[in-house]
Amino acid sequence: METMQHNHGHTDTCFECAEACERCVTACLEMGDQDSKGHDMTDCIKLCRDCADICTLCGRLDARGSEFARDFMALCAEVCEACAEECEKHASHHAHCKACAEACRKCAEECRSMSANA
C-alpha cells in the first residue's frame, strides 16, 4: 500500500481565501452600492469576485499537483494583494472586509513564497 502526504496547507489557505471573498461579495451587495459612511463598494465586489475564482482554482491546481501550479500562484498572489489592499480600506468598519483582507494577505504571502521556490 502506497503512502501519501497530507500536506494540504496551501490548498486550505487558498480555499479559505475564496470563502472569505464569497462572503465579502454577498455582504457588500447586501449593504447596497455604498456603505453607511458613503464608501463605494463596487471595486471591493469586483476584486473579491475575481479573487474567489482565482483562489479556488489555485487551490485545486495545487491539490492535483499541476505542473502549472507555480505560475498560477504567482498570478494568484497579485490578485490577492490587490483584493487585500481594497478590503483594508474598509476593514475598520466592516468585519467581512477585515476577514477578507486577512485571508487575502495570508494567501498572497504563501503564493509568493511557493511560486518563488519553484
Add this chain to the structure above:
Amino acid sequence: METMQHNHGHTDTCFECAEACERCVTACLEMGDQDSKGHDMTDCIKLCRDCADICTLCGRLDARGSEFARDFMALCAEVCEACAEECEKHASHHAHCKACAEACRKCAEECRSMSANA
C-alpha cells in the same frame, strides 16, 4: 460595525472533499489504467472529477448564502455517495481512495442533513 458569523463548517467540508477528489484523480492517473491488482480505476477517476467540481461549487454557494444552496446540496450528496461507493472498493489498497471515500461520506452526510432542513 456589523457582526458576522464565522460558521464555515460546511463550506470547509465541501472544499476538503474537493481536495481529496483532486488528489485521488492524480494518484489514479499516475497508477495507470489499472492498479497492480488489476482493478480498473476509470470509474474512480470519472467520479472524482465530477465530485471535485460539484463539491467546490457547493462550498462556494454555501459561503455566499445562495438561495440555491439547499437544492445544490441535495445533488451534491448524490454525487458524493456515488464517489464514496466507488472509492471504498479500492480503499483497502490505496490510501488516496480511502481518504477520498472518507471525505465523500462526510460531505454526503452534511449535505443530506442540511438540504433536508431547508
Add this chain to the structure above:
Amino acid sequence: METMQHNHGHTDTCFECAEACERCVTACLEMGDQDSKGHDMTDCIKLCRDCADICTLCGRLDARGSEFARDFMALCAEVCEACAEECEKHASHHAHCKACAEACRKCAEECRSMSANA
C-alpha cells in the same frame, strides 16, 4: 481511427448563458446599487452570479458526458428561470438584462427538455 460526434449545441447554450450572466453582473455593478429609474439591482446581480457558475458547470458536465449531467440540468433550469424572471423586469431599459434574460430562457428550455428525456 474512431469517429466522434460534435454535437456541442447544449454546452454552447450553457456557456453563452454564463457569458451573458457575467456581462450582466459587471454592467449592474457599474450602474451602482440602483439604476437611474431607482430599480434595485441587487437581486439581479446575485442571481446572475449563481447562474454564471451553475451554467458553466452544466456545460462542462454535458461536454464530458457525466452521469450527473441530467440531474444537473434540472437544477440548472430552475436557476436559469429565476434569473430570467428577474432580468426580464429590467429588460426594457437595460440591454445587458435583456440579453441575459434571453440567454437564460433559452438555456432553461434546453435544460428542461434534456433532463426530462433522461
Add this chain to the structure above:
Amino acid sequence: METMQHNHGHTDTCFECAEACERCVTACLEMGDQDSKGHDMTDCIKLCRDCADICTLCGRLDARGSEFARDFMALCAEVCEACAEECEKHASHHAHCKACAEACRKCAEECRSMSANA
C-alpha cells in the same frame, strides 16, 4: 437605454477550447491508460484537465471585463500551447486529440495576441 457591445469572440474561443479538453479527457479515459498503439495518454489527460479549468476561467474573466484578464490570458496561452503540443502527438489516430489540439492552438494564439496588446 445604454448600448452594449456583443464582441464575445474571445470568450467563445476559450469556452470551445474548454469543451474540446473535457471531451478529450473523457475519450482518453475510455480508451484506457494506453491507446491501441501503446501510447500512454496520462500526460494528455492531465494537460487537458488543467487546460479545461484555465480556459473556462479565462473566458469568464474576459466576459466580465476583469482587470486581471490580460495577465490570465498570458498564462492561459502557455497552458494551451503545452496541451496542444501533447495532443498533436496523438492527432493522427484520435479525432478527439486532433479537435483538442486545434482548439488549443486557436485559443493560445488569441490569448497571446490579446495579452500582448494590453
